[in-house]
Amino acid sequence: MSDKETVLELVKRLPATVSLQEILREIQFVAAVKEGLAEIDQGQGISVESVEQLLETWTTP
Structure with a gap:
């Protein structure tokens, strides 16, 4: 489907x-x-584990 x-x-x-x-x-x-x-189709995504680690750094004091 086109963008339009x-x-x-x-x-x-x-x-x-x-x-x-x-x-x-x-x-x-x-x-x-x-x-x-x-981006994911081009292999540019990041793993769930990486996101989880990043979230941990945002939520821990």
Whole structure:
């Protein structure tokens, strides 16, 4: 699915009362997810273990 088709489908699923700012946030979220998935496909992701270790450093005093 092209990026344009993805956005069109996203907008169709949103309620009629959605604001432009909310639409923008949704599009940015989808774009970030697609970018992350592309990075993983290219072998640029990081392991769950690495993320867990990083989170530990953020939460321990």
